[in-house]
Amino acid sequence: MENLIEIVLHAGHGAVDVSLYTLLPIMVVMMILLRALEVWGVLDWFIQILAPVARPFGLTGMGVLAMVQISFVSFVAPLPTLALMEDRGTSDRHLSAALAAVLAMAPANALFPMAVVGLKVGPTLALSALGGIMAASSTYWLFGRTLSTAMHETTAFEQEATNKPSSLLKIINVSGAEAIQIVINIIPMLLASLVVVTALQQAGAIQWLETILTPVLSHLDIDPAFTLPSLTKYLAGSTALVGVVHDMAVRHILPAAVTTAGGAGFLLHPLDLPGVAILLSAGTRIGKNAMPAIAGACVGIVLRTVLGACLG
Numbered sequence: 353m354e355n356l357i358e359i360v361l362h363a364g365h366g367a368v369d370v371s372l373y374t375l376l377p378i379m380v381v382m383m384i385l386l387r388a389l390e391v392w393g394v395l396d397w398f399i400q401i402l403a404p405v406a407r408p409f410g411l412t413g414m415g416v417l418a419m420v421q422i423s424f425v426s427f428v429a430p431l432p433t434l435a436l437m438e439d440r441g442t443s444d445r446h447l448s449a450a451l452a453a454v455l456a457m458a459p460a461n462a463l464f465p466m467a468v469v470g471l472k473v474g475p476t477l478a479l480s481a482l483g484g485i486m487a488a489s490s491t492y493w494l495f496g497r498t499l500s501t502a503m504h505e506t507t508a509f510e511q512e513a514t515n516k517p518s519s520l521l522k523i524i525n526v527s528g529a530e531a532i533q534i535v536i537n538i539i540p541m542l543l544a545s546l547v548v549v550t551a552l553q554q555a556g557a558i559q560w561l562e563t564i565l566t567p568v569l570s571h572l573d574i575d576p577a578f579t580l581p582s583l584t585k586y587l588a589g590s591t592a593l594v595g596v597v598h599d600m601a602v603r604h605i606l607p608a609a610v611t612t613a614g615g616a617g618f619l620l621h622p623l624d625l626p627g628v629a630i631l632l633s634a635g636t637r638i639g640k641n642a643m644p645a646i647a648g649a650c651v652g653i654v655l656r657t658v659l660g661a662c663l664g
Contacts, residue, residue, distance in 0.1 A: 359554060363546035367539055370591075375428050375630070376535045382421075383432040383531040387523050390436070409485050410492020412442060415450035419457060419484050423477060427459035427590060427622040431634050435534060438504075438635035445499040447638055449492040451645035454631065456480075456487035456652030458620035462590035466620070469601040470611040475663065476620070479613055479656045483621075487645075487652030496644035504637070538633040545625035549587045558583050575607035578615075585619050589626035593619060613660030621656075623649050 389395040399413030406416045414437045418430035434454070437447055458480040467473050552558055561583060566576040577600070585593040600606040609615040622631060623646065632639040 355554070359550045360547060363550045364543055366546050367543040370626075371535050371539050371542060374591075375431075375538060376532065378426060378428050379432060379531040379535055380528050382425075382429055383435075383534075384524050384527040386432050386436055387527040388520065391523060409489045410446065410449035410496075411453065411485075411488050412437070412446050412450070414440075414442065415446065415453060415488065418450055419453050419481070422454050422457050422459050422622070423463075423480060424460050426461035427454075427627060428630060429460075430454045431534065431631065432531065434631070434634040434638055435530070438637050441504040443499070443501045443503055444637060444641045445492060445496050445501045447635075448496040448499055448641040448645045449488040449648070451631065451638060451642065452491035452648035452652065453484035453488040455623045455628070455645060455649035456621055456656070457484040458616060459590055459622055462594050462620050463616070465594045466597060466611065466616075469597060469606060471616055472611075472613065475613050475660075476616045479617060479660055479663075480620070482659070483617065483652035483656035485652075486655050487648045489648075490651045491644050491648030495647040496641070499641060499644065534633060538630050542626055542629050545629045546588075548625065552587065558587070575609060577605055577607040578609050581607075581610055581619060586624045589624050590620065590622065613663050614657050615660070617653060617656030617658075617660040621649070621653055623653060 386395065389398075395414075398417065402413035402416045406412060411419075414433055418433040418437075421429035421433060434447070434450065437450060442450075458476055463471070463473065463476060463480075562576070562579045565579050569576050569579065581593055581596055581600070584596045597606060597610060600610075610619065622628070628642075628646070632642055
C-alpha cells in the first residue's frame with residue numbers, strides 16, 4: 353500500500369508539474385491568439401484559403417492549422433485549435449480526421465531537440481506532413497466514414513464573437529479561463545497514464561520487456577538498444593524520449609536507427625499514453641470520436657516508418 357501511495361504521489365507531482373509549468377503557458381497564449389484572430393476575422397480568411405486544398409483529404413482549414421502548429425510549436429499547440437473546432441461546430445467526421453493528422457505527425461518539441469543528435473529535420477518534416485495527410489484521409493474516407501458530417505451548434509462565445517466585436521481585455525479573460533479549464537481537464541488523464549508508467553518501471557516490467565525483446569530484435573537486425581527509447585516513448589511520451597536519447601548520445605550508446613527517418617517515423621508522434629490522454633481532453637466530442645482517429649494515425653505512422661526506412 354505504501355508503494356502504491358509513493359507511485360501516485362510521484363506521478364501526481366509529475367502530472368501537475370507538466371500541466372502547470374509546461375502546458376498551461378502554451379495553452380493560454382495559443383488560445384488567446386486564436387480567439388483574437390477569430391474575432392478580427394483573420395482566422396476565417398486563413399480557413400477560406402486552405403479549405404479547397406484540404407477538403408479532398410478530409411481536412412478543414414483549421415485542421416491544416418493544427419498540423420502546422422504541431423510541426424513548428426509543440427504537440428500541445430493544436431489543443432486549443434481542436435477545442436476551437438469543436439466550439440465552432442465542426443462535424444464529428446472532420447474532427448476525427450484532424451485529430452488523426454495531429455496524432456500521426458512529428459511534434460516540434462521532440463523533432464528539433466533530436467536534430468542535435470543527428471536527426472535530419474527536412475526529410476522528417478516532409479514525411480511527417482505526408483503521414484498526417486494520409487492519417488486524415490484514411491480516417492475521413494475509411495475508418496470514420498460512418499461518423500456524422502453535420503455541423504453542431506456553436507457555443508455562446510462563438511455566437512457572441514460573431515454578432516459583435518469583443519475588446520482585447522475580454523478576449524484575454526475569456527480565452528485564458530477556457531485554456532485553464534482545458535489544462536485542469538488534462539490532469540486526471542495525464543496522472544493516470546503516469547501512474548501506469550511509474551508502476552511498470554518500479555515493478556521492473558520495462559527491464560523485463562527489454563530482456564524478452566532482445567533476441568527478437570537481434571533476429572530482425574534491429575539494435576536491442578532501440579528497445580529503451582521505444583518503451584520510453586510509448587509509455588512516457590515524446591518529452592521523456594528526448595531525455596533518454598540525449599542521455600544515450602552522451603554515453604555513446606545511441607542506436608543509429610533512432611536518428612534515421614524510419615526511426616523518427618516510428619518514435620516521433622503524440623500517439624502514446626500521455627499524448628493521447630492530453631489531446632483527448634480538448635473536448636467531449638473529440639474524445640468520443642477518438643477510435644477512428646487512432647486507427648487512421650496508425651496508418652500514417654506506418655507510412656512514415658516504411659518510407660523513412662526506404663530512404664535510409
